Amino acid sequence: MNSQRNCDIAIETLISMFTVEDGEIKVLLMRKKTEPYKGYWILPGDFIKNDETLEDTIIDAVYDKLGIASMYLEQAGSYSAIDRNPESRVIAFSFFGLVDIVSIKLKRVENSEYETNWFSIDSIPKMGYDHDIILNKTIDILKNKLNDYSFLKYLFPSDFTLPEIQNVYEQLNRVKVDRRNFRKKILNSELIESTGDKNEGFMGRPANLYRFKSESNSVSTFS
Amino acid sequence: MNSQRNCDIAIETLISMFTVEDGEIKVLLMRKKTEPYKGYWILPGDFIKNDETLEDTIIDAVYDKLGIASMYLEQAGSYSAIDRNPESRVIAFSFFGLVDIVSIKLKRVENSEYETNWFSIDSIPKMGYDHDIILNKTIDILKNKLNDYSFLKYLFPSDFTLPEIQNVYEQLNRVKVDRRNFRKKILNSELIESTGDKNEGFMGRPANLYRFKSESNSVSTFS
């Protein structure tokens, strides 16, 4: 390690945070209010500070800008192309996050300083910088993650129905699966248990409600 | 993105490069010649320069310090603990690399400036900084990668025997598998083909030699 260090490079963290709302998988984006890319949507994030790890930075950014205090968080990738930011050299570290919509609605502090919106991953708006590339890469990670049912607990900790969770699975993988086979597989996994309640008030027969069996149930988890 | 950028943080890249030699999975380490951690072994790498991506940096470091020009390369993770370097703030980006021992021996330029050595992943020496943590994390990635037989082509492009490749599989996963089942599975994958030659001159019956069917056969690949 005898070559020179270089300090003209800034480091930012960016997060692709996913949730499920109304049966759709959505990602949280912010609208940029200044040039360049004014009016475009971007991934939330921040520049790193001296006394912070990358993880600290992203947790703070998510809390300060989005009002979200608890989530599943994991490193995703790095983006270091020389000209990815037209103003100066910035290297980005991308994170992958999962939150459940119920806890967001309960805990989220509305902050008028930032315009944010949840977009379905099937209709992403025009994004600034290389954030569309970063987001698409993270969506691929999401697809891989959710093949393992245990990650669903971050999106649906409690009071979900099997048809709901099957719907998310089918959206993400763009397939239709047999209801009986899906139920067998997820119930055999022993990850979830019935709450005893039913999802009443909708058309048709009420669905049973389930929850993930809780050991270490969420809150800022790192891999 | 309105918080201040901070330029007091250096960025380094580090690589855990693996090969197979004499039936053992090995990683390439360098011995540190200056304090701190003088005499300890560390992962090869370098500080990033202004006109380089992270990938450029690691490719250059591997070529300049190790004389290796061609490999499979992939991002692994980032390490940003405040005090991971006792001298100053340095964030590390870890890469994962695979090379085959034959091409190393053919192409490698010996460079007396650096003391390097291939260590079996079962007997890693005392390492400086947090490099043991980084290496162990990358070994986990290696284990996952090699469950997919197609990655074996970076370690064994040609003229390998099935017992050799089975031995690597067994070492990595610390299991013994049935020879017949292993052969069936890898031959059914249609990834490899017989070269027609045999591995003569050893004890016992000579083994058939195989090669990976080549479409896009190696050379600095990124995922």
Place this chain on the structure above:
DNA sequence: GCAAAAGTGTTACAGATACACCCATGC
């Protein structure tokens, strides 16, 4: 001819897939 290591085929089990009818509720 004997020691060493490679090559081979069949059966059993488990996980995944395909498939159709009945049940509980709202209107």
Place this chain on the structure above:
DNA sequence: GCATGGGTGTATCTGTAACACTTTTGC
């Protein structure tokens, strides 16, 4: 009572796991 969506069981298939003897070479 009918439309809507949820819940259930069985038969087949496919991939994985278990298992022992024969073949080719060096010495």
